[in-house]
Amino acid sequence: MTLVTDAMPQVKEPYPLPLAPRPWVLSSLFAAFNVVLLLFFSGLFFAFPCRWLAQNGEWVFPAITGPLFALTFFSLISLNFSDPGILHQGSAEQGPLTVHVVWVNHRAFRLQWCPTCCFHRPPRTYHCPWCNICVEDFDHHCKWVNNCIGHRNFRFFMLLVLSLCLYSGALLVTCLIFLVRTTHLPFSTDKAIAIVVAVPAAGFLVPLSLLLLTQAVSVSSADRTYKVKCRHLHGYNPFDQGCASNWYLTLCAPLGPKGVASWMRLASASCRAKPWAACFLS
Secondary structure (H helix, E strand, O other): OOOOEEEEEOOOOOOOOOOOOOOOHHHHHHHHHHHHHHHHHHHHHHHOHHHHHHHOOOOHHHHHHHHHHHHHHHHHHHHHOOOOOEOOOOOHHHOOOEEEEEEEOOEEEEEEEEOOOOEEEOOOOEEEOOOOEEEOOOOEEEOOOOEEEOOOOHHHHHHHHHHHHHHHHHHHHHHHHHHHHOOOOOOOHHHHHHHHHHHHHHHHHHHHHHHHHHHHHHHHOOOOOOOOOOOOOOOOOOOOOOHHHHHHHHHOOOOOOOOOOHHHHOOOHHHHHOOHHHHHOO
């Protein structure tokens, strides 16, 4: 399966105006608030119900929830400051009035011209109106971390969702066990804090589990949350390399150099001889 590009002049086809960047202050504050929220509830949990269990010899609970908190906090911070796969800006001299077509597994994709970044976008590349950047292999813009999810940080996003699911479940189970172990004791601050922590943990666990399941299905089928309308697909996904290969390409394959659009390497003979996955996801 190889890639072939064609170019032909285009006559008087209008292009959309550049998208104005959306306000970033509120979204940045919201992302910072989420970090503070994680630290706040975690601090309450470790200072009250988890401390009581540890003082009574139940060290297994901090031994499990502690590493899960560290993993969740690390993945959250990493995703906040990660590069989603930003492509370098081009120039109008590249030819906005030229049609570029890329063939992927016998399916043609017309590269769309980005009037803001001034280059033809590769397949599955989208210009995010929130970040005002073109992101390769764009999945979605995550407002929880105020960052796009794309080719270079999708594995951090999967790690964050997985760690949040495990951490929320561990918090919920630990708080419930604490409440059961202290049924013979009068109502105290520890019990109140355990309820305060257990309620949001249970509330977040269900949507996070559904999100993890949805993303797992998307990775297995090489699909993305953001679906560009393409008349060439008709129910067939040419990016699908098989379940095992899709997981490898998404989570384990080398990401390649930063800021370089994959389609710019199509002109070399070596890239023409490689399969699509080696050119677009390496």
